[in-house]
Amino acid sequence: MTLFLVPKSGSRGDRGSPKRWLAIGWRIGGLSMHEPWQGEDAAHGTSSRVHAVLHRRLQEAAERENSKNAMQAEVGRQTSEAAPSQYQFPFLPVMASAMPTQWTRTSLFSNLKKGERRTLKNQVLEGRSDCLVRMSGEELDMYDNDVFLHTIQLAQGAFPGERVYFERSSFLRAIGRGSDLSSESYRRLHESMERLTSATIFVQGQMGGESFRLIDKLRWGVSGQYSIEMDAEIVSIFANEYLAFIDMDVRMRLKSPLAKYLQNYIAGHKVGGHGIGCDKLRVWSGSRGRARDFNCRALPSALSELENEGVIRDWSIGGDIVRWTRIPHVRSRRL
DNA sequence: ACGTAAGGATTATAACGGGA
DNA sequence: TCCCGTTATAATCCTTACGT
Numbered sequence: 429m430t431l432f433l434v435p436k437s438g439s440r441g442d443r444g445s446p447k448r449w450l451a452i453g454w455r456i457g458g459l460s461m462h463e464p465w466q467g468e469d470a471a472h473g474t475s476s477r478v479h480a481v482l483h484r485r486l487q488e489a490a491e492r493e494n495s496k497n498a499m500q501a502e503v504g505r506q507t508s509e510a511a512p513s514q515y516q517f518p519f520l521p522v523m524a525s526a527m528p529t530q531w532t533r534t535s536l537f538s539n540l541k542k543g544e545r546r547t548l549k550n551q552v553l554e555g556r557s558d559c560l561v562r563m564s565g566e567e568l569d570m571y572d573n574d575v576f577l578h579t580i581q582l583a584q585g586a587f588p589g590e591r592v593y594f595e596r597s598s599f600l601r602a603i604g605r606g607s608d609l610s611s612e613s614y615r616r617l618h619e620s621m622e623r624l625t626s627a628t629i630f631v632q633g634q635m636g637g638e639s640f641r642l643i644d645k646l647r648w649g650v651s652g653q654y655s656i657e658m659d660a661e662i663v664s665i666f667a668n669e670y671l672a673f674i675d676m677d678v679r680m681r682l683k684s685p686l687a688k689y690l691q692n693y694i695a696g697h698k699v700g701g702h703g704i705g706c707d708k709l710r711v712w713s714g715s716r717g718r719a720r721d722f723n724c725r726a727l728p729s730a731l732s733e734l735e736n737e738g739v740i741r742d743w744s745i746g747g748d749i750v751r752w753t754r755i756p757h758v759r760s761r762r763l
Numbered sequence: 764a765c766g767t768a769a770g771g772a773t774t775a776t777a778a779c780g781g782g783a
Numbered sequence: 784t785c786c787c788g789t790t791a792t793a794a795t796c797c798t799t800a801c802g803t
Binding site for chain 1: 765766770775776778
């Protein structure tokens, strides 16, 4: 059970200094924006773009370091003493986010029918038998996945319990919903974050198990300032386990939720050929309808979307097996 | 210019239904 | 079983507006 405390308007929402909140929030909010080179023609300006990317990357790292130091100074020596024993959230490739590969083969984030979000109580998620994942909370869909993936991008370099500030409009742009900055959009974003904060995940392997929240703490102020904190367990998982890197540039252009699910799944496997039973993919991705609707409609259109974005090639569906060849990330070829 | 808000119109789609 | 249309619903789009 998660309690969300909302202060009455007019009262102070947080112990920290509102001035610092504003200053840091604006700066970090800007970092998540990435329009400058989006949609550029890949045929020219490649080397100058590489330099621009590197330059921007260094600037970002410096800014993050500055704000981290500022925040650590604010909270005192408590954090700086605890920090050496804790894992820092790893840095990811430019414009990429990540999910632990094992998660990409489960229905942790699935493909729900509109209006049919169930609340799970210690439900074992569909997935491969070598990884047992249970979950309590509202079912999470691919919108929640987009939100989670961007929080992962924002959390780069952060320590567990360190506040990561963002601005909602930048956040929405970063997950491809920037064309609608209406109150409905903000409401959806907020509800998604509450779902991610509420859901508790239990992962169990041969060596034992652990539980955690996808977002540890969510804070928001009366005038729209937001911050999140990552669970120490999440940071540890991202620092220690195999990660599937998700190209967010490609992801923003993917239309169907199933294509996004498959992007995760594909990113969790090696470059090259792969084959999987259609039925397994259908169950893992959360489809509860007829197999023929999935095999003949949803799956082919999602695969052709991925083919158009250069994620896979030579896909085929036959004999209840779907096959494709994964193409390396454009970025990893270029840089 | 920008972030936020509100409401109406339009679109997308997972599941379902019917005919051959 | 195969193909295609329908349905219900939320997501998305579009316009207008306000305050800083």
